[in-house]
Amino acid sequence: MGTGPLMLDLNRIRNQPEEVARGLARKGVPAEAVERLVASDAAWRKAIAESDRLKALRNDLSRKIGARKKAGEETEAAQAEVREIGERLKQLEQEALESEQLLRRLMLETPNIPSPSVPDGPDESCNRVEKVWGVPPSFSFEPKAHDELGVALGILDFERAAKMSGARFVVYVGAGAALERALISFMLDLHTTAHGYTEVLPPYLVKAHALEGTGNLPKFEADLFKVDGGAFYLIPTAEVPVTNLHRDEILEEKPLPISYCAFTPCFRSEAGSYGKDTKGMIRQHQFHKVELVKYSKPEDSYQELEKLTSDAESVLEALGLCYRRVTLCAGDMSFSSAKTYDLEVWLPSQKRFREISSCSNFEDFQARRANIRYRPEGGGKPRFVHTLNGSGLAVGRTVVAILENYQQADGSIVIPEPLRPYMRGQALITAR
RNA sequence: GGAGAGAUGGCCGAGUGGUCGAAGGCGCCUGACUCGAAAUCAGGUUUGCCCGUAAGGGCAACGGGGGUUCGAAUCCCUCUCUCUCCGCCA
Numbered sequence: 001m002g003t004g005p006l007m008l009d010l011n012r013i014r015n016q017p018e019e020v021a022r023g024l025a026r027k028g029v030p031a032e033a034v035e036r037l038v039a040s041d042a043a044w045r046k047a048i049a050e051s052d053r054l055k056a057l058r059n060d061l062s063r064k065i066g067a068r069k070k071a072g073e074e075t076e077a078a079q080a081e082v083r084e085i086g087e088r089l090k091q092l093e094q095e096a097l098e099s100e101q102l103l104r105r106l107m108l109e110t111p112n113i114p115s116p117s118v119p120d121g122p123d124e125s126c127n128r129v130e131k132v133w134g135v136p137p138s139f140s141f142e143p144k145a146h147d148e149l150g151v152a153l154g155i156l157d158f159e160r161a162a163k164m165s166g167a168r169f170v171v172y173v174g175a176g177a178a179l180e181r182a183l184i185s186f187m188l189d190l191h192t193t194a195h196g197y198t199e200v201l202p203p204y205l206v207k208a209h210a211l212e213g214t215g216n217l218p219k220f221e222a223d224l225f226k227v228d229g230g231a232f233y234l235i236p237t238a239e240v241p242v243t244n245l246h247r248d249e250i251l252e253e254k255p256l257p258i259s260y261c262a263f264t265p266c267f268r269s270e271a272g273s274y275g276k277d278t279k280g281m282i283r284q285h286q287f288h289k290v291e292l293v294k295y296s297k298p299e300d301s302y303q304e305l306e307k308l309t310s311d312a313e314s315v316l317e318a319l320g321l322c323y324r325r326v327t328l329c330a331g332d333m334s335f336s337s338a339k340t341y342d343l344e345v346w347l348p349s350q351k352r353f354r355e356i357s358s359c360s361n362f363e364d365f366q367a368r369r370a371n372i373r374y375r376p377e378g379g380g381k382p383r384f385v386h387t388l389n390g391s392g393l394a395v396g397r398t399v400v401a402i403l404e405n406y407q408q409a410d411g412s413i414v415i416p417e418p419l420r421p422y423m424r425g426q427a428l429i430t431a432r
Numbered sequence: 433g434g435a436g437a438g439a440u441g442g443c444c445g446a447g448u449g450g451u452c453g454a455a456g457g458c459g460c461c462u463g464a465c466u467c468g469a470a471a472u473c474a475g476g477u478u479u480g481c482c483c484g485u486a487a488g489g490g491c492a493a494c495g496g497g498g499g500u501u502c503g504a505a506u507c508c509c510u511c512u513c514u515c516u517c518c519g520c521c522a
Contacts, residue, residue: 048482052491059491062503066450069502079502086502250442250479382479 009364010107013037023113026120026330037110040103047096054092058085108218112365114330115302115339121329127342128329133313134322136346137405144411145349146403147280150176152411154432156281167278168270168285170396175429179402179415180288182422183395184263187290187315191392195311197261197292202241204264205232210244213370215336215362222271225285234267238291239389243366246295250382251374257296257304261392264289281396282354288395292359294388295372301361301386302339309341309359312392316356319416321401322346324353338363343393345401356397359390 013020013034021034061082065075119128150156155176161169172180191197211217211233216224225234235241242262251258266289277283292311296304309325316323328340337360344353364384367373373382406414413429420427 045482048491052482055492056490058502063451065502069450075502082502 009368010041014041020113024111026114026118027111027333028122028331029111033106033110037103037106040099040106044096044099044103047092047099051089051092051096054085054089058082058089061085108212108369111335112215112338112362114333114337115361115363117302117327118333118339119327119329120331122331123329124332126329127332128327130325130327130341132322132324133317134320134346136322137348139348139407139409141409143348143404143407145280146347146400149403149407149411149413150281152431153413153429155179155429158280165285168283170281170284174432175423175426176399178423178426179399179419179429180395182419183398184288184290185422186318186419187392187395188261188263190315190318191261191290191292191311194314195259197259197311200242200245200260200262202235202238202245202262202264204235204241204267206235206240206244207232210240210247210370213244213247214240214366215334215369216240219335223269225267225269235264236268237266237289237391238262238264239293242291242293243372243387243389244370246372246385247370249372251295251372251385253297253374253377256374256385257294257300260293262291262293264291281400284396287397290392290395292390292392295374296386296388297374298364298383298386301363301388304386305339305341305359305361305388308388308390309343312343312357312359312390315393315398316343316345318418319398319402321398321405323356334358334360336360336362336365338365341390343391345397346405347401348404348407354397356401357391357393360388362387362389 017034017038021029021031024034025031061078065078065082068075068078119126121127147156147158151158153175155173157171157173158169161171188199192199205227208217208230211224216236224236226232227234241264242260245260246258266287268285270283270285273283281287292308294304294308313323313325323343323345326342326344328337328342333340340358340360342355343357343359345356346352347354363386366387367384372385372387374385375382402416403413406416408414411431415423415427415429
């Protein structure tokens with residue numbers, strides 16, 4: 001077990017346990033859990049203090065033995081004494097280690113505290129709609145679902161995907177594959193040029209500690225695909241490698257905020273989602289995403305969340321897709337998040353909005369877990385950065401939205417103007 | 433997959449059992465000198481944790497873990513990572 005910084009700010013838990021408990025209660029954490037944290041912290045501090053004291057004694061005696069040996073004096077008695085101290089120390093260190101491990105385990109399983117600006121509530125029914133952009137398209141016919149359209153056009157093939165990989169996979173064919181690729185390039189170009197993000201292309205396989213840094217482990221192992229007996233995990237999102245890019249680093253203040261965008265495939269086992277979205281491309285084991293990640297100074301992070309969210313929104317706007325922005329309530333937020341905006345795109349076949357992007361401020365939660373700090377200009381102690389990320393956007397779901405929103409009576413699909421340069425000028429997808 | 437080499441502070445690089453958290457150099461910061469700068473000189477320059485209102489005190493860290501010892505950067509075991517060569521491969 002490392003001696004590095006822990007997840008939530010321990011000092012905050014020590015000094016304001018009631019306030020922490022109130023915040024965590026909003027995420028459904030029982031008060032007893034916070035009490036356990038406080039108790040195990042006290043036990044750990046007691047053990048560490050006693051063992052440090054004994055170590056100081058041992059160091060002192062050993063030093064004296066060295067000096068006496070040099071002087072040619074007898075040291076047997078002193079050596080025996082230190083041996084004895086060593087024995088006692090072994091026990092004490094064991095105690096200290098055990099209480100630290102307990103504390104660490106509790107801390108790793110404790111979620112982030114919601115920001116005060118986040119509404120109360122246990123589930124999505126309490127999410128707050130912030131705005132709606134655009135209007136749902138009107139059709140003179142009954143709009144079809146994306147999978148029906150895609151199969152009819154010959155650009156999506158679920159049956160053949162199942163032959164090799166089973167359920168929750170798809171094969172893109174022809175214009176379908178080209179559309180996916182066009183969207184990736186379009187999004188990356190938009191974010192790198194108009195919004196100032198630096199493109200990175202990270203590994204898709206990561207070690208467990210990287211997932212611990214972002215908060216996916218230890219609690220959500222079942223959502224992940226394990227490779228090579230657990231030596232690696234397939235990334236569930238680019239958030240994992242890109243947030244861990246600066247793990248264990250002390251950054252300069254000047255370049256903050258640092259903004260990255262990354263295109264990667266994402267792999268999710270979707271355990272526990274049996275029966276949900278079984279048709280179509282909404283929920284797949286493998287999908288593509290362009291992710292936005294920021295490292296920010298603490299005092300700027302909420303302003304950066306607004307920017308990041310509107311950067312993601314600008315993709316939807318450029319594509320002319322009607323969407324709304326929703327603030328997730330405390331109980332509906334992810335484990336690591338302090339505040340999350342979901343962007344939901346209109347899907348005509350379902351006659352409702354569906355998530356296409358999730359933009360979060362993690363404050364210093366991930367930074368503590370991954371040990372990412374910056375040094376304030378002009379010196380001073382390193383401080384934890386705030387990390388943020390958001391989808392900009394989930395590519396597969398964007399294809400879904402385009403197919404459904406741009407469908408014509410004959411089943412063809414109009415390609416949104418900004419994508420055409422990325423598809424050799426093609427403006428319409430028709431049956432092959 | 434086979435054979436070998438290595439991992440020390442922001443960087444380079446010493447150190448093979450006893451005030452070594454670690455020489456020296458570079459870089460950086462402060463002061464002196466200067467009209468200013470350069471050069472030069474002097475001083476400073478890791479991080480985490482515990483105790484303390486503070487001043488301050490203590491513990492830990494030389495890739496990770498374990499062992500030997502009164503005492504480990506130094507000896508032993510093990511894991512990870514990096515590099516070189518061979519094979520294979522996009």
